[in-house]
Amino acid sequence: MxxxxxxxxxxxxxxLPEAPPARIAAFVLNRLAPRLWQDxxxxxxxxxxxxxxxxxxAIGITLxxxxxxxxxxxxxxxxxxxxxxxxxxAMIRQEADPDTLFFxxxxxxxxxxxxxxxxKNWLDATDWDALxxxxxxxxxxxxxxxA
Amino acid sequence: xxxxxxxxxxxxxxxxxxxxDHGADAVYVGFKDPTNARNFAGLxxxxxxxxxxxxxxxxxxxxVLVAINTYPQAGQTGHWHRAVDRAAxxxxxxxxxxxxxxxxxAARTWPQLRxxxxxxxxxxxADAINLAHECFGISRVVLPRVLTLPQVExxxxxxxxxxxxxxxxxxxxxxxxxxxxxxxxTGESPNTHGVCSPATHVRWDQQGDTLYARLNGLLIDRFGxxxxxxxxxxxxxxxxxxxxxxxxLEEPTSLNTLSILPELMRMGIAAIKVEGRQRSPTYTAQxxxxxxxxxxxxxxxxYSVRPEWQSQLTAISEGHQQTLGAYHRPxx
Numbered sequence: 276m277x278x279x280x281x282x283x284x285x286x287x288x289x290x291l292p293e294a295p296p297a298r299i300a301a302f303v304l305n306r307l308a309p310r311l312w313q314d315x316x317x318x319x320x321x322x323x324x325x326x327x328x329x330x331x332x333a334i335g336i337t338l339x340x341x342x343x344x345x346x347x348x349x350x351x352x353x354x355x356x357x358x359x360x361x362x363x364x365a366m367i368r369q370e371a372d373p374d375t376l377f378f379x380x381x382x383x384x385x386x387x388x389x390x391x392x393x394x395k396n397w398l399d400a401t402d403w404d405a406l407x408x409x410x411x412x413x414x415x416x417x418x419x420x421x422a
Numbered sequence: 423x424x425x426x427x428x429x430x431x432x433x434x435x436x437x438x439x440x441x442x443d444h445g446a447d448a449v450y451v452g453f454k455d456p457t458n459a460r461n462f463a464g465l466x467x468x469x470x471x472x473x474x475x476x477x478x479x480x481x482x483x484x485x486v487l488v489a490i491n492t493y494p495q496a497g498q499t500g501h502w503h504r505a506v507d508r509a510a511x512x513x514x515x516x517x518x519x520x521x522x523x524x525x526x527x528a529a530r531t532w533p534q535l536r537x538x539x540x541x542x543x544x545x546x547x548a549d550a551i552n553l554a555h556e557c558f559g560i561s562r563v564v565l566p567r568v569l570t571l572p573q574v575e576x577x578x579x580x581x582x583x584x585x586x587x588x589x590x591x592x593x594x595x596x597x598x599x600x601x602x603x604x605x606x607x608t609g610e611s612p613n614t615h616g617v618c619s620p621a622t623h624v625r626w627d628q629q630g631d632t633l634y635a636r637l638n639g640l641l642i643d644r645f646g647x648x649x650x651x652x653x654x655x656x657x658x659x660x661x662x663x664x665x666x667x668x669x670x671l672e673e674p675t676s677l678n679t680l681s682i683l684p685e686l687m688r689m690g691i692a693a694i695k696v697e698g699r700q701r702s703p704t705y706t707a708q709x710x711x712x713x714x715x716x717x718x719x720x721x722x723x724x725y726s727v728r729p730e731w732q733s734q735l736t737a738i739s740e741g742h743q744q745t746l747g748a749y750h751r752p753x754x
Contacts, residue, residue, distance in 0.1 A: 314468065314470070314471075319463065319464070366702075366704075369702075369703065369704045369707070370704065371704065372701060372702045372704040372705040372708070372738055373702055374700070374701050374702065374705065374738075374740075375705070375737065375738045377651060378650050378651055378652065378739075378740055378741075379650060379651075380633065380645070380648060380649070380650065380651055383626070383628055383633075384626050385626065385627075385628060388621045388622070388624040388625060388626060389463050389620075389621035389622045389624075390463075391621075392462055392463050392464065392621045393463035393464035394464070395464070395702075396433065396434070396462060396463060396464030396465045397464045399433065399434050399436070399437070399465075399702045399703060400433075400434035400435065400436060400464065400465075401436070402435070402436050403436070404436075
């Protein structure tokens, strides 16, 4: 029974449509953009599709940018960054360095390497401390490095 | 005994702040263009970001050094001159350069701006360093990672120029400033385009458990299940040589000098440099914290390398092992 519930997400989540979570992700990014990326025009993302994917369960979202907003994309991604959710969380919390995860084979880059590098460097250049300072307490705590 | 400055890398404003927060004495950075040797997509500083970074560092009593260490390309020298002007106008404490013409321009135009001779300048002996000192008034030289420890000591004893050495980070094949391997496969090299193995030419191809690394279509390595990957450079690829497949040029290793810090300090080394402007603020924070603690400890009596420093540095290193590199080589 326990096994059934622990394997349920791995089996069912990949079958769910990706558009709703991609729309939510785009919405959140668009809300954050004025605070975090004021000087960024995202020209490097114009007409491109980037995919953030989990290893297990095999799900992901594909996003692009129309020059003003992040938008969910249906087309095949130009580049995919793939890792476990714990490793994505560790990167956001700034506990793990992406190159280290890459050396350790825990972060994969498939497709256009330069676009993937730009994506990585854009995330690195983001002031996550500024984000944590405006989020509500529990969310800020969840995204903060563990002591 | 002189306590060397800790010089740490920053590819972004958050990385610069992390370096300052965790104890770097100086942070080195570059502009978003081919005037520096880490010209990667999305990396480096705009002018407003550099201005903010300089203000942040100066508020904490630290320095910002700007690397303009590639070689100006024909017909485009103005672009490199402008980079020197921007660094000076934005309040940089020093510029790190390799090209003699650019050094002359900086010395003539901004005599008060300190000039460091970059590792890309490949100055490995006291005569070369002293010539750059006489001609361009360089105050510091970054030694290429090709010298043994006794050679570093000899050079330091025969020049009035401050010596900066690499203390930690990924290693280059031992032809620094003169390497054209990347150019052989892609037409672009660090000295001309500011980038080794440009990302546009790199493809990572995961097939089952095996990861294939290709540079402009050339297979340069193949990593089996759970085998650590490295940067996709030709020098660290594995090649078939007379029936054997191995690291024919250089193994992917990381330099780690924690064990020789007291010796470097006894030689009067002015600065210890950390490689890695291409890496994240997290890396900068982690390495800076360890090196700061180690340098402070080495300036006291009875220094020993603490196991937790080694394990923290091992965790973020490229390659299978850490090494003293050329500092400890029996051959000459």
